Amino acid sequence: MMLQRMRNLFSLFIVLFLFSCTDHIEVPDISPSVNHVEMEAEGGIQQIDFTSAEWKIERIENVKSDSRIFGDIYSQENERVSENVLLKLEGEGKLDAIWPNKGFSIVRSGQDKLGISLMENSSGEEFGFRVILSSVSGESTITVSQKASQGYEFKQITYYVGDGDGDSLYWKRGTTLKLTVPNSQEMEFTPIGGVDPTSSYIFSSSSPDAFVWIKSDSVEVKLPAHFQDGQIYYAEDMGIYTEYLQSELSEFTNLKETITAPAGYSEFRSEYEMRRRILSYMLVLTNNRTGEEKEIEGKINQLSPTGEYKIISED
Incomplete structure (x- = not known):
């Protein structure tokens, strides 16, 4: 009888032990x-x-x-x-x-x-x-x-004719002159003038950090003047590498034309030709920490009068 009881207790111990181990299986x-x-x-x-x-x-x-x-x-x-x-x-x-x-x-x-x-x-x-x-x-x-970047230094910029680049021309309305004079007389007229008689340029890039390394007024770069047969020629004056529109008076702003106004009321207006130029660029920067070069691609969009104009008399 005692032996049977001990066997039952041992069996119960084994069951409890196994249940305890199963209940505490470790999860990785x-x-x-x-x-x-x-x-x-x-x-x-x-x-x-x-x-x-x-x-x-x-x-x-x-x-x-x-x-x-x-x-x-x-x-x-x-x-x-x-x-x-x-x-x-x-x-x-x-x-x-x-x-x-x-x-x-x-x-x-x-x-x-x-x-x-x-x-x-x-x-x-x-x-x-x-x-x-x-x-x-x-x-x-x-x-x-x-870590935060230690920044970059400007090394160089190179322009080239890429996909979709080139010149396009269009005509723009210029100055309007309304006159009432007793006798026919000659008068000076500025045909390439008006509201926006400027040349302008702007840089753009799909690179998210194309402009963050350079202050808007800190780096002067050469600007394209014209190109022919894939060869790009540069202007004497330098420009600013920036994502903001840069404008200046055109070389034709002060150009004057003499017109003959008839007696009485007359009205004249001008139209002048504009050139939109798009070229690609490669900007090269040098990492201040590593000395390695970083390349950024983008476009420059230039807008300027060509010097061609016509004066129209409004009858």
Whole structure:
């Protein structure tokens, strides 16, 4: 009887032991190969591996505060599924948070792999964020920090005839002169004048950091004067490399024409020819930290009178 009781107690102990072990099965922790990513201002890519695939990107926070970060969410097939939303990711896909002067992309290309890609940081201050990962076992954080850029120096600019470049001509209405005189007389008339008798130019580029490195009035560059057979010739005067429209009086602004006004009322107007010129450019900058060169492509749009005009008498 005693032996049977001991056997029953032993069996009960075994059952309780097995139940206890089953109830406390350990779930693998989130264990990224890297918990802190630090990059230079020029940006780059950091690949991170995991021993477990049972996790998700719960949220992304700003380092300077607990504020969440907004951006776009893409599927595994790189199709955008959400725009300007709080960033999180259940499985494979991509998160984008891109601003004009900094930004990042996070790609989960496999269940146990994560890639963090940083754009160049031209914001003038350090940049950072936290990637909060979660699973049934808890949370884990990957902290990303990026240094501020030390800036660039202008090296050179080169112009060339690219796709869609060239000259186009059109006529523009100029000065209007209304007269009432007792006798016929000669008068001076400025045909290339009026409201906007200027030459102008503006630089543009699809590169997000084409102008952030250079103050609007700090770098003088050569400007195209004309081109022929693919050869570009330059003006004697220098211009400013800037994204803002630059204007100056045309060389034809003070050109004068003598007209003969008849007795009584008369009205004259002028039309003058304008040239719109578009050329491509390659800007080369030198990184103050690394000494490496950075190339930026764009367009220059120039507008100026050709000097051709006609005076029309309004009968």
